[in-house]
Structures are given as C-alpha cells and as structure tokens.
Amino acid sequence: MFRHLRHIGDLIRKKRLVDPARxxxxxxxxxxxxxxxxxxEKRDSIVSxxxxxxxxxxxxxxxxxxxxxxxxxxxxASSVVIHEITPSEVAAxxxxxxxxxxxxxxxxxxxxxxxxxxxxxxxxxxxxxxxxKHELRNPVIDTLSIHEWLxxxxxxxxxxxxxxxxxxxxxIVKGFDIPVNVAHNAIADAYTTAQLFQRLLxxxxxAGIITLGDLLRIGTPFxxxxxxxxxxxxxxx
Amino acid sequence: xxxxxxxxIDDTVAFLKKVPPFLSLDDINLQSVARHLFVEFHPKGTIIxxxxxxxxxxxxxxxxxxxxxxxxxxEDGSEVVIDxxxxxxxxxxxxxxxxxxxxxxITTMEDTICYVLGINPLLQxxxxxxxxxxxxxKSHITKYVDRVVREMQDKSTFHSGSDxxxxxxxxxxxxxxxxxxxxxxxxxxxxxxIMANKRISSVIIMDQDNRPQGIVTDRDLREKVVAKDPxxxxxxxxxxxxxxxxxxxxxxxxxxILKMIKxxxxxxxxxxxxxxxxxxxxxxxxxxxxxxxxxxxKDIENQQTIDGLIPxxxxxxxxxxxxxxxxxxASNIIKIITEINDHLVRKVLLLAxxxxxxxxxxxxxxxxxxxxxxxQTFKTDQDNALVxxxxxxxxxxxxxxxxxxxxxxxVRDGLIQCGFPPCPANAMASNPRWRQPVRRWxxxxxDWIDNPTQDAVINAVTFFDFxxxxxxxxxxxxxxxxxxxxxKDKKVFLGHLxxxxxxxxxxxxxxxxxxxxxxxxxxxxxxxxxxxxAPLVDIVRLFALEKxxxxxxxxxxxxAMRNLxxxxxxxxDALEHAFEIIMLLRIHxxxxxxxxxQEADNFIYxxxxxxxxxxxxxxxxxxxxxxxxxxIERYKxxxx
Numbered sequence: 021m022f023r024h025l026r027h028i029g030d031l032i033r034k035k036r037l038v039d040p041a042r043x044x045x046x047x048x049x050x051x052x053x054x055x056x057x058x059x060x061e062k063r064d065s066i067v068s069x070x071x072x073x074x075x076x077x078x079x080x081x082x083x084x085x086x087x088x089x090x091x092x093x094x095x096x097a098s099s100v101v102i103h104e105i106t107p108s109e110v111a112a113x114x115x116x117x118x119x120x121x122x123x124x125x126x127x128x129x130x131x132x133x134x135x136x137x138x139x140x141x142x143x144x145x146x147x148x149x150x151x152x153k154h155e156l157r158n159p160v161i162d163t164l165s166i167h168e169w170l171x172x173x174x175x176x177x178x179x180x181x182x183x184x185x186x187x188x189x190x191x192i193v194k195g196f197d198i199p200v201n202v203a204h205n206a207i208a209d210a211y212t213t214a215q216l217f218q219r220l221l222x223x224x225x226x227a228g229i230i231t232l233g234d235l236l237r238i239g240t241p242f243x244x245x246x247x248x249x250x251x252x253x254x255x256x257x
Numbered sequence: 258x259x260x261x262x263x264x265x266i267d268d269t270v271a272f273l274k275k276v277p278p279f280l281s282l283d284d285i286n287l288q289s290v291a292r293h294l295f296v297e298f299h300p301k302g303t304i305i306x307x308x309x310x311x312x313x314x315x316x317x318x319x320x321x322x323x324x325x326x327x328x329x330x331x332e333d334g335s336e337v338v339i340d341x342x343x344x345x346x347x348x349x350x351x352x353x354x355x356x357x358x359x360x361x362x363i364t365t366m367e368d369t370i371c372y373v374l375g376i377n378p379l380l381q382x383x384x385x386x387x388x389x390x391x392x393x394x395k396s397h398i399t400k401y402v403d404r405v406v407r408e409m410q411d412k413s414t415f416h417s418g419s420d421x422x423x424x425x426x427x428x429x430x431x432x433x434x435x436x437x438x439x440x441x442x443x444x445x446x447x448x449x450x451i452m453a454n455k456r457i458s459s460v461i462i463m464d465q466d467n468r469p470q471g472i473v474t475d476r477d478l479r480e481k482v483v484a485k486d487p488x489x490x491x492x493x494x495x496x497x498x499x500x501x502x503x504x505x506x507x508x509x510x511x512x513x514i515l516k517m518i519k520x521x522x523x524x525x526x527x528x529x530x531x532x533x534x535x536x537x538x539x540x541x542x543x544x545x546x547x548x549x550x551x552x553x554x555k556d557i558e559n560q561q562t563i564d565g566l567i568p569x570x571x572x573x574x575x576x577x578x579x580x581x582x583x584x585x586x587a588s589n590i591i592k593i594i595t596e597i598n599d600h601l602v603r604k605v606l607l608l609a610x611x612x613x614x615x616x617x618x619x620x621x622x623x624x625x626x627x628x629x630x631x632x633q634t635f636k637t638d639q640d641n642a643l644v645x646x647x648x649x650x651x652x653x654x655x656x657x658x659x660x661x662x663x664x665x666x667x668v669r670d671g672l673i674q675c676g677f678p679p680c681p682a683n684a685m686a687s688n689p690r691w692r693q694p695v696r697r698w699x700x701x702x703x704d705w706i707d708n709p710t711q712d713a714v715i716n717a718v719t720f721f722d723f724x725x726x727x728x729x730x731x732x733x734x735x736x737x738x739x740x741x742x743x744x745k746d747k748k749v750f751l752g753h754l755x756x757x758x759x760x761x762x763x764x765x766x767x768x769x770x771x772x773x774x775x776x777x778x779x780x781x782x783x784x785x786x787x788x789x790x791a792p793l794v795d796i797v798r799l800f801a802l803e804k805x806x807x808x809x810x811x812x813x814x815x816x817a818m819r820n821l822x823x824x825x826x827x828x829x830d831a832l833e834h835a836f837e838i839i840m841l842l843r844i845h846x847x848x849x850x851x852x853x854x855q856e857a858d859n860f861i862y863x864x865x866x867x868x869x870x871x872x873x874x875x876x877x878x879x880x881x882x883x884x885x886x887x888x889i890e891r892y893k894x895x896x897x
Contacts (some may be wrong), residue, residue, distance in 0.1 A: 072265065077298060078296065078297050078373070079295060080295050081291055081294045081295065082294070084263060084266075199321070205264050207265055208265065211265045215296070215370075219298060219368075222300045
C-alpha cells in the first residue's frame, strides 16, 4: 500500500493547472459520485466511489471506476434500503485508504464533475487529509451550479422548471428525459450525472460558455444550504 | 478499474440484447462490446456526419432518438431525405467499411443518444461472428440498396454512386486480370523481375504439381526483403504468404472487401469453376467505380484500341441492372445507355479515323431508329448511315468512295466486336446505298416523301429519326432543314405515317382485359414493342414531323410540342407517363431474360404483372387508343 502511495505522490501534491482559455470540447473529465452511510461528516463515511470518464461530451464506457469500500461506520438501516448494499457485502471490501489511492490514480489530472459535489468532496477530502495530508487538487465542477446558472441565464424551458426542491439529481434529469436506473449506486449515478453534463454542454454553448475558465467559474461547487440537507433529499446516502 | 458489478455495463448489455445483430451474442461478448462503447448526446438538429467528409472510424447505434439520412443533390443543392433511423438502428456502416468519403448527411430529428463502436472492435466482431457479417451484408445493405437509393432516382440520372456497386457486382466481373505465377523454386530476384516487367503487384507461387501455394506481393518485397537483410537469391517461397485466400467469382465485391480488411491483405485470388480466374487487388475496387455510368464513359475515352473497348462494352448491360435496382426511371435508363453507347461508337469512329488517316472531305456519322431517338436499352442492331460533303470533281468522288467505304467497314466490324450486331436489313453505312453525299440524301428524302411506297415509308420512319453522332454536324443539320422543308403540306406522305401509327390498336378488349397472343409460341403473351411502344413512338413521330420538330427522342419530341401541337399540349404528361411505363416494363422484361441467359425479346406475360403495373399499362394503352382515334379523325380521308 505504501509502495502504491509513492507512485501517487504526485497525484496527491500536484496542483492541477488548467488553461482557462482552452475550449472544453476535448477536455478530459471524471464524472463521479460517492455513496455514504449518512450525511454527518463527522460520524458517517464513504460506502462506494463510482466514476466515468468523459472526453468533451463523449462518455467512455470502457474506462469507468467503481469500488465498494469497507466503511468505518456501520451502515444505517435507512441507507441500506436506498443503496441495496448490505453490511456483509462491504465487509469483505478494501478499506477507504486503498480505494482512494486507486481513485486518485484513475482521476489523474482530469477535471472532476459531480452533482452537488461539495458533499462528496467533504467526505473525500476528510479521508484525503487523514491519509495523505492533502485535499483533492483536481479542479472540480458541479452540474447543479451549471444548471442553476443556465436556468437564470437562458430563456425558460422544460429542463429548468424542476419541481420545488429541484436540487436532486433525479429531479433535474427528469427535465432532460434522461433514463434513470432504479437502484441508487455510485457508478449509475455518476453515469446519470455524466449524461446530465452531456445535455448541459449544448446549453452552455448557447449561453456563450466555451472556455474551461468560464466552465470552472460557472461550475464552482454549489454550497447549498443546511435546510436542504435533510435525510432523503440527496442520493449520496 | 474497480472490480464491482457495473450497472452501466448491465444497462448497456440489456439494450444491446434487444438490438440486431448484437442480440445474437452471448453475455460475455455483450459485456465486452459494452466496454468498447462510447456514449454521445446530440441535440435535435445536429448534423452528426456530413456528406463528403472523410470516412468515419466508428459505427453509431441509436440508443434513443432518431436521425434522418439525407443527400444534397449535386444538381440543384436541394436536400433529399433518403432514410430515417430510429432506436436500435445504426449508421454509417458503409463508409466505415468502404473507407470512402461519407455519402450522406446524418442529422438528428430529436435529441439523440448514440452508442459509438470503434472500427477495431467492430472488425473483431465481424471476423468472429458470422451473424454479424450476415446482418450487415443482408439486412443493412439490402436496405441501403433497395430503399435508400430508390429515393435518389428522381434527382439524379448520371450520378450513380459507386458504393452500391460493391453490393451488386460479382467479383468475377472485375477480376479479369491474367494470373501470373512462378514455380516455387524461383528466386526472389527472378520473381521481382517478372513483377517489374509485367508491371504487376503480385505473383502466385505454384508447387511442383502446379497448384497455387502462396502469393508474393510488392509489400512482401518491401517488408521481408528490402527492410530486412536482402536475400534475393533465396527461393521466393521463403517470403510468400500462405495459405492463399481464394474467393469464388460469384462472391459480391463487398464480401471480398470485408475479407481484405479482416486479413489485412490487398491481394485475393479469384477462382471460377475450380480454376484460378484472376487476382483482385484493393485497387480494382477503386476501378469498380468505373462501372458507374459516368466513369464507364471515362473508361471508354481511355481506350486506344477496339480490343480495349470490348471488356468495357461488356459492362453496359450490368449498368442497366444497377439502374433498375435503383428504381431509375425508364427514360433515365435509356438516356444513360444511349450516352454510353454514343461514347463507344464515337470512340470506334475515332479509332477508324486514326487507322485510315484524315478523311478526304467533311462527313457526318448518323445514327438511326432507336439509336437516333436515344431509346436504346440493351445492345441493339447497328442502324447507321453516313453523309459527306458533295464532291466537286469526279476524282474527289472516287477518293471519298474509297475512303468512306473502308472507313464504314472498319466501324461496322469494330461495333460488331463491341457487341452491336449488324443490321439484318443492312441499314448501315457500310452499305453503299446509305453512304452518300448530301445531295444524294436530299434526293432519297424527296423520293420517299413524294412517292410513299411501302418500302419508302419503312425507310422514312427509320431514317427520319436520324441524329448526328460524330463528324461535321452541319451536314446533318442541313439534311434536317431540307427534310422539314420537304414535309411542309405533304399530307399524303403524312397520311401514310398516320396509317402506320394506327395499324396496331392497343390490345385492350371491351372486357378491359388484355388481348394476348391466342396461340403459337407466344400464347398468352403480349408483344409490348409492337402493341405498345411502336404505336406510341409512331404517333409522336407523326406529330413531330407535322410540326418540323428537330428533336428525335420521343420524350424530347413531346416536350418540344407541349406548346406547339394541340394534341400534345392536352396530353403531354400522360404521353410521357405512358412512354415511361411501357419502356420500363420492356427493360425489366429484357433484363430478366438477359441475366437468366436468354435472348431478349418483347413478349411479356400480362398476367405476371403486378396490379399497379397492369393498371398503368391499361391507362397507357387507353391513351394510345385515344390518340389513334384522334389521328383517324384528323387524317380521315387518307386512312384506308
């Protein structure tokens, strides 16, 4: 494991530099999702990490990441119902340390994308700090922020008129007619998020957003508000 | 990365399981296919692929949404939609395989998700799963040939794409190269010399029993000899490729291209009835584009000998087949065939001139009858004549006679070699009677018109459809002027033509059923030339000669008379439609006979026609009857 760490030393410490003037049509993205035992950053932990790679708007089904984690925290009954992951299934899985190292290698220098990604980042960075003494240094963008920005910027249309609590991935993708798998699962949700990002790309072009710099600015992870962080509102757990 | 069950792959496999040809694969293979896929999203109205762009490197399978396949017409830039594809359909297999530039635009009709499969995993599937190859060959390709191209028929007459020929041409038809072989103990150097001398890119290695063992190509000389240590005195056997890949002459070109791609080779042997019949190279497929009408004419232009024209002329019947399969209109088919035949005849004339030197005076080669009307289908008899400038002196007349006599014989024989049989009635320029100076032709015309005997009228209908083919067109134009002047108010002569036009009433009885041959060899058959085509052509010719129309083709004459001849003005569209249907039925009938190895004739079986064909034919015949009645009315006094 420590030998593995030396290999990823760069991945841990290196600050990813992005040319803000470059168009993002051929940029490499890692669209990710984590499943959690709960929403309490102090008490809960990561159950699984799923991710798919995109180049521009193209998803590569041959280059995905999905790993269950042996959690520090016992899975709560409610999250089992949502993820259909039972304690005995994850007990045999590698610890977060190994999975995170693997994930860092997978993510490489790519731009990370998630939906309401600050929640995933909070848990990932907690583990990063604990294990590697650093936080994730990849640029990160949030499909929720992009969707919010576009809905304010572009003329009204079906995909922006989400239901009242329109923050959840599943509510937003309904507006885009993106097919959704029944089971919540880190890789399925990462795929759903990737498809959402695909739909947002032509809208971004329509709004005149072409460069990575603009995308990163618009896509800055959405901080949300505590009122939304109610059990059941997010798919991460 | 990651070892867990992957819901995305599961989801994709579930989709592929419903989509041919993937549904024939087992789960393991489907998982592997899914892991090679990419997912694209294209909003409504996106042009995913653009006509004339470089060939793509992947097959796209529509997961959700739909696309239209359209072609921009080269003539007027309008868009012709040739197909729609929906969920589970794929595109653009064809350009992917042929490596040709894209044939069509692919535009999304709605928001569309595509799975993208790269060429390498696709080739892997094609080479390991017969069901794949079959699917794309049969379903996908016939769909392409039968349906997609059909829509192009109205837009394009001369621009026949070459890719569909890959599916309609048998490899034996283009593999006509002589196979050069060497014994297996030949040295590399000797084999290379043979290849250099004969300007060939491959040589077949034969074993002691003279059976083909392997092949050595340019590429082997490069990769195995020049690039490594030169061993030119070694046996050529040491660098040959084996086992040989041999295909049957009956195979379609497309299958051979697949084999070449699969095996990454550029030379394949073709066998016919167990014998080596030729070597086919990827270059030959480029040449295959030469079987499209447009480049066939280029091919004709490139020939320098009659012998060189023979193989080219053999391809003409094949073109009719291609055009029929494409659903081309009869009028377009005969136009194209006439165009190609014209090139062929002109080339023969040019070669004859080359052989004999400059002609002693200006002349014009005339084509007559159906050739004059641009209405040839399959190879028809020669019908031609020659007009030359009036000689000033006796010696000039002698020189002309000597030259044009030899000239017309060379042309006649050359045309026979190219598959145009001599005219049984000897209506050819090689017959001295039909090889005359202008003044003599004018006299012929005047005699026929003033003294319309049966023979004169028969000659007139053949010769008055004359069209200049080659040489000094002024001579032909002055003949046409003269003819039109002669015909003014020649009611009696026109009356003879009128009698000819009405002599065969269309075979529709009062019971609205076809009157067919009652007995003999052609029982229950209908002679579509005598009972259908000839009356229509005769009617239109009569009208054209009444009005001094210079055009000779039936459709051209109808067009020219739209605002000129009251009987045509009222019925122009119906006349053209009648001509189209009669001609099309005739071409179909003859083509079927030819491909089944029979002599082409004009006897069709009305009871074998589809209901639509029957109805169209009846309408055409009713129109002819109506026109004949109008003619009878008009020429009342002259009808007997």
